[in-house]
Amino acid sequence: MASLFKKITSTSLxxxxxxxxxxxxxxxxIAPDIxxxxxxxxxxxxxxxxxxxPILVFVLVVSSIANQKVDSDAELKPIIGLYLVGTLSAAFVAVTMSFLFPTSLTLELAGASANPPQGLGEVLTTLAFKIVDNPINAIATGNFIGILAWGLGLGFALKRANQNTKVMVHDIADGITMIVRVVIRLAPIGIFGLVANTIATTGFSALAEYSHLxxxxxxxxxxxxxxxNxxxxxxxxxxxxxxxxxxxxxGSGITAFFTRSSAANIPVNMRLCKQLDLHEDTYSVSIPLGATINMAGAAITITVLTLAAAxxxxxxxxxATxxxxxxxASVSACGASGVAGGSLLLIPxxxxxxxxxxxxxMQVVAIGFIIGVIQDSAETALNSSTDVVFTAAASHHITKNM
Structure with missing residues (x-):
């Protein structure tokens, strides 16, 4: 048993x-009661x-905005535009698919509450009050919209800070990310408990539910x-x-599917761009940038799981809502690259x-981790391959119009 446990722990997450x-x-x-x-x-x-x-989303947004490098090369603008259009299009497709094929989830609703808004007007009113929430209270109560608003505001304010301050903010974000990685490393144990309890309670209907999702x-x-695309x-x-x-x-999607990391796939994408004979000054910036903000797959994950909960x-x-x-979802997806499974943590x-x-x-997030074996791989493959697709398409357009 000790040898088996050691072998299991030495494998990938x-x-x-x-x-x-x-x-x-x-x-x-075998033993449903146990x-x-x-x-x-x-x-x-x-x-x-x-x-x-909550604290992860806050520090990642602050760090990414404060440390954002402003590139003066106008040739990046059409690529960034395509990244944003692609991510927003993905969210629209996810909404359509969720309406056509609605998904119900098995959730523990005892003691939980939901206060559904009545129309777009109430949604916007609630959104406005969440934005102006006290930042400490927003983090303490899990008000992610307020966290995002304060993170963006503080991030833009710190863009004028000296380099040492920006480095400190980046280091804090790395530290929080490390803590999150520790929690996520415990996912196999947590998922074991979730699956065991769910199957013992509801039978195999939950697995059919997950397959539909x-x-x-x-x-x-x-x-x-x-x-x-x-x-x-x-x-x-x-x-x-x-x-x-x-x-x-x-050239990109297959490797990204197995690495499950857009950042780890950057060298693969750079080599593919070189094979496509793209301009190095452009793709050397657009590919790393795409690994951060071009998140069509993440937008789909956030949208589908949120509508499944609704x-x-x-x-x-x-x-309208x-x-x-x-x-x-599109804006949130741009901040989903800080940690593996980052798109799931933005569902709240x-x-x-x-x-x-x-x-x-958070129960929905846990379900996301259960299906993440497939979901995260497909999401990363879409995100990473699209980086090269849009860089190549925009580069062709730039060259043709020069």
Whole structure:
């Protein structure tokens, strides 16, 4: 047993999560009463996420804005524009898919509350009051919209600070990120408890529910990769976009799928850009920048899981509110790259639009980690390959108009 445990702990986090899921299912089938007692592990994991997520979002936003480098090269502007259009388009597609194929989740609603808004007017009013919340109270109560607002404000204010201050802010963000990584390393144990308790309580219907959720997520990502992105590229280049799209999926998407890190895939993307004979001064900046702000997959994850929570709680979502969610998800997705699973930790921010409290939102985050074996891999593959697609498309447009 000691040898088996050592072998398991030496494997990747993805493999450990798979092992945790398998052990949870086996225990729930063999001894359901014992499996229910392991719900404590899942609860501790969810509460750990609830504790670290607010401060993580705050420091990451402050650090990313304060340390943002302003590049004077105008050639980056069309690429950044494509990044933003692509991310917003992904959120719109996710909303459409969620309306066409609504997902209900198995959540523990005892003691939790949701105060659904009545129309867009109330959403905007609630949004305004959340923005002007006291920053300490926002972090303490998990008001992610207030956290985002104060993070943006402080980040822009610190852009004028001296370099030592910016380095200190960056180091604090790295320190908080390290703590989050420790919590996420405990995901296999927490997911084991969640799966064991869920299967023992509800049976295998929960797995069918998760498969439906995965299909909506992956289906949305495939639509972006194979339909929306090609349309955008065609509008820019006026050429058949699929040779470029498939080259990027093959040369970048496959490796990103297995590394599950846009940052780790930057060297792969740089080499692919060189093979495509793009201008080095452009892609040497646009590719690292894309790994930070080009987050179509993250926007899809945030939107789909948030609307799944709303559907579970039977909250009516009108078109105007859904469009507002798309914008919030797109903005949030740009800050999702700080840590593995970062897009999941921003779900509570989007849930706040519908009055869904953190007790429920963090259960949704935990479900995201359960399906993350597939979701995070597909998300990263879409994000990373799109970096090269848009850089190549914009570079062609720039060259043609010079």
């Amino acid at each position: 993805v493999n450990q999560i798979i092992v945790g899921i398998i052990f949870g299912i086996v225990l729930a089938v 499996a229910k007692s392991f719900s404590l592990l899942g609860s501790l994991f969810v509460n750990g996420l609830k504790a670290v997520a 995965v299909m909506v997520l992956v289906g949305s990502m495939l639509i972006i990769a194979l339909v929306v 090609p349309v955008i590229v065609f509008l820019i280049t006026r050429k058949n976009p699929y040779p470029l799209v498939f080259t990027c999926l093959r 559907h579970t709680l039977q909250i009516e979502v009108d078109i 859904a469009l507002l969610l798309s914008i919030v 921010l989007a849930c706040g639009l519908f009055g869904i409290n953190n007790d429920i939102a």
